[in-house]
Amino acid sequence: MRTRKNHAFYRDTWAEVNLNAIEQNVTRIKQGLPEGAGFMAVVKANAYGHGAVDVAKTALSAGAACLGVAILDEALALRHAGVEAPILVLGYVRPEDASLAAKYNVTLTVFQHEWIEEAAVQISERTGPVKCHVKVDTGMGRIGLRTDGEWEALASAVEKYSSLFQLEGIYTHFATADEIDDAYVREQHRKFEHFLTAFKKRTGLGNPVVHSANSATALRYREYAHTLVRVGISMYGLVPSEEIAGEITVPLEQAFSLHSRITHVKQLNRGEAVSYGATYRASDEGEWIGTIPIGYADGWIRANASGGEVLINGERAPIVGRICMDQMMIRLPEEVARGTRVTLIGQQGKEVISADEVARRLDTINYEIPCMISYRVPRAIYRDGHLIHLHNEVF
Numbered sequence: 001m002r003t004r005k006n007h008a009f010y011r012d013t014w015a016e017v018n019l020n021a022i023e024q025n026v027t028r029i030k031q032g033l034p035e036g037a038g039f040m041a042v043v044k045a046n047a048y049g050h051g052a053v054d055v056a057k058t059a060l061s062a063g064a065a066c067l068g069v070a071i072l073d074e075a076l077a078l079r080h081a082g083v084e085a086p087i088l089v090l091g092y093v094r095p096e097d098a099s100l101a102a103k104y105n106v107t108l109t110v111f112q113h114e115w116i117e118e119a120a121v122q123i124s125e126r127t128g129p130v131k132c133h134v135k136v137d138t139g140m141g142r143i144g145l146r147t148d149g150e151w152e153a154l155a156s157a158v159e160k161y162s163s164l165f166q167l168e169g170i171y172t173h174f175a176t177a178d179e180i181d182d183a184y185v186r187e188q189h190r191k192f193e194h195f196l197t198a199f200k201k202r203t204g205l206g207n208p209v210v211h212s213a214n215s216a217t218a219l220r221y222r223e224y225a226h227t228l229v230r231v232g233i234s235m236y237g238l239v240p241s242e243e244i245a246g247e248i249t250v251p252l253e254q255a256f257s258l259h260s261r262i263t264h265v266k267q268l269n270r271g272e273a274v275s276y277g278a279t280y281r282a283s284d285e286g287e288w289i290g291t292i293p294i295g296y297a298d299g300w301i302r303a304n305a306s307g308g309e310v311l312i313n314g315e316r317a318p319i320v321g322r323i324c325m326d327q328m329m330i331r332l333p334e335e336v337a338r339g340t341r342v343t344l345i346g347q348q349g350k351e352v353i354s355a356d357e358v359a360r361r362l363d364t365i366n367y368e369i370p371c372m373i374s375y376r377v378p379r380a381i382y383r384d385g386h387l388i389h390l391h392n393e394v395f
């Protein structure tokens with residue numbers, strides 16, 4: 001994360017992040033958890049495109065106990081921004097970087113005994129021990145130990161270097177918690193329980209940190225909350241999948257919206273073309289066409305042109321012609337003034353274009369939508385209706 005503060009932007013395209021929505025989502029999800037279960041706010045990938053530092057601070061003040069990120073760099077960025085809460089790196093960190101994690105009090109995910117041997121050489125008694133959570137692969141098939149033998153080898157390696165590694169917890173990740181059928185989740189849980197028993201017996205830890213629940217699990221399987229849930233997507237106000245949307249009773253509010261403004265307005269004669277390939281032709285005499293300064297380099301990918309709509313003056317307007325790198329065109333219901341606001345994701349009056357709608361259009365999941373809006377789109381961070389931060393990574 002850059003340290004220079006950027007308080008301005010000079011283009012008419014921006015994303016808005018409503019911290020009140022995030023605060024409310026954290027509060028409401030927490031209310032549904034069993035007594036004593038903690039909340040890890042997952043803020044990897046710049047908080048799913050929302051802005052990691054603002055989201056992390058908001059979630060912590062709303063009652064989150066700790067943070068989850070994917071890579072060490074993301075953890076260090078939070079530390080540099082003054083965030084002191086516990087941070088767990090959910091992905092793999094190179095053994096040679098373990099000392100950096102120790103220095104900045106960042107908790108790592110461990111699952112390979114060789115990794116412990118390699119990291120042990122890097123960590124000195126001076127940096128202090130690195131905190132670790134053991135990852136068990138109970139069926140996700142991504143990272144994690146899978147057998148009793150692998151657990152035994154890891155536990156022995158950690159014992160050998162007990163002054164360098166501090167085992168704090170154990171966790172797993174579900175592959176199908178966002179699907180109606182619960183058979184695979186139950187099977188994964190059963191395997192996790194096996195390793196949890198072995199972990200407690202071997203380490204003698206009375207109160208380890210134990211976690212398995214992502215958003216879908218936290219919202220649907222209260223019994224799997226353990227000591228901590230790891231919540232990402234639903235903190236941002238999105239349901240983990242359409243399949244289980246009907247089951248989610250916690251009201252969630254989408255925090256992310258995407259806006260632009262009309263830069264040019266013109267009227268076309270019937271048959272006149274718009275954009276590369278001249279694939280769109282005006283079918284009516286005097287069609288009004290508006291230009292918007294957003295394109296695929298902003299993460300507004302070309303596939304959005306197929307059936308895509310935006311909101312202008314509270315009405316839907318279709319995207320016409322191919323989306324360019326930096327600009328695209330829409331068909332206007334009538335002449336509008338240059339500078340008129342266009343909403344690509346979010347609400348205008350009674351009309352809403354949700355991240356779910358955009359995901360459906362692109363044949364993907366809602367997670368991808370805020371993540372794919374690129375660094376080039378400034379993030380305007382709002383709290384209580386006031387702009388409190390502006391992140392412009394371009395200038």
Ligand SMILES: *Cc1c(COP(=O)(O)O)cnc(C)c1O
Nearest residue numbers: 042090173214215230231232233
């Ligand atoms: C990203 C991630 C999460 C958060 O998942 P959501 O579905 O966004 O709640 C939790 N755990 C791990 C290991 C992850 O990688």
